[in-house]
Amino acid sequence: MTRSIRPDAVLVQAVIAGALSFAHLHDLAAAAGQDGWKAWAYPVSVDLLLVAAWRRLRSDGPSRLAWCWFLIALVASLGANVATAGFLDLEHPPALLRLGVAGWPALAFLGGTLLAHAPKSVGDRVPVPPAPAAPAPEPETLPDPEPDAVPSADEAAALPAADPTGAPAPAMPVPAALVDHARKVAADHEARTGTRIDADTLRARLGVPAPMADDIAAQLA
Template identity: 70%
Template sequence: MSAAARHGLRVDAVLIQAVIAGALSFAHLHDLAAAAGQDGWKAWAYPVSVDLLLVAAWRRLRSEGPSRMAWCWFLVALFASLGANVATAGFLDLADPPALLRLGVAGWPAVAFLGGTLLAHSPSAHPEPEPEPEREPVQSATALAVPDAEGSVAEAPAAPDAPPAPEVTAPAVPARPVPAALVDHARKVAADHRARTGAPIDPDTLRSRLGVPPHLADAIAAQLT
């Protein structure tokens, strides 16, 4: 069997395992909600809400890096899913569920709405890039200033056979180093772009993802190569 065929079988096995685990967790959440008094379509909405909050928190962690808020809501959704799996395994009498379980199931929609809103609309904290220092232009000197008889300063014309004076340019001012935190965040964005598209990220896409000026995006891209 070729390596490509073995790789395909391994991916298929992982997908099948994920589908089975998701279906079992979905059914356990439905049974727990139905036992807590949520009948009809409401019992089916609970597992959808828990899974969506779990996916939203995980996507925030993958796209923008670890954060306390994303980890908090990821653990809340994971606890709700894991708790339903344990509760339906015979540890609780679903025919007569405790009042605390009914309270938790009844309050879950408000908790899920708050978590989803914060994950979707809270801005991510990025370090502000330091402004690049302005460079002062230096004009080239083509003539020498010499005092005349009256003491005023006049420009002496260059000799006709003399070669033209070389143009004096200002020494290049080294740009300030890019903050390490911004470079680390750019590496995560570039890795996520490569994982999704299979190609390295270009400076324009990096600039739009980070929200930085073009010259700063070019400096970050140079450090990523």
């Protein structure tokens, strides 16, 4: 599939302007004593430096280095256009023009090297301050413990009454059958000895732990 070639006015204008500027730079270099291929190399050098500086500006953003060499190449190109318009006698060029044309290769080489190998935008851009650190979370304050509520008169009446004898509550439930058997053992002991059976004797006769023997003796009292 063939694509039709459509002329672009901007592209045509760029080609014409570039060709004229190229020719002016060649004529100026030739007038300054650079003949042959050297006269054609000067416009190439100026245009390449101009393009390199412009690409540096487009890719890395504005910087003093790129702007400096862009202006140098632009002045060299505009100067050649103005000089060849009749403002200078190209048949007898001044010594300053010869000096500038002779020193241009070294200047262009320096500019191209710096644009190609210099750190990108070092010290040119405005430093961005670091984002402020997030504040530390405040410790959560626990609510004060509520004081123990004092039971009202009705609630106090509903509570079980304390044992007036001060006897400790049974540590473990005692089977009713064991209590009945303990009563028989206590009655037999009182019939033989004439004294009430104590907790140690009851524990030995029943073979139960001491706390349970104390509980049984408290129930038999």
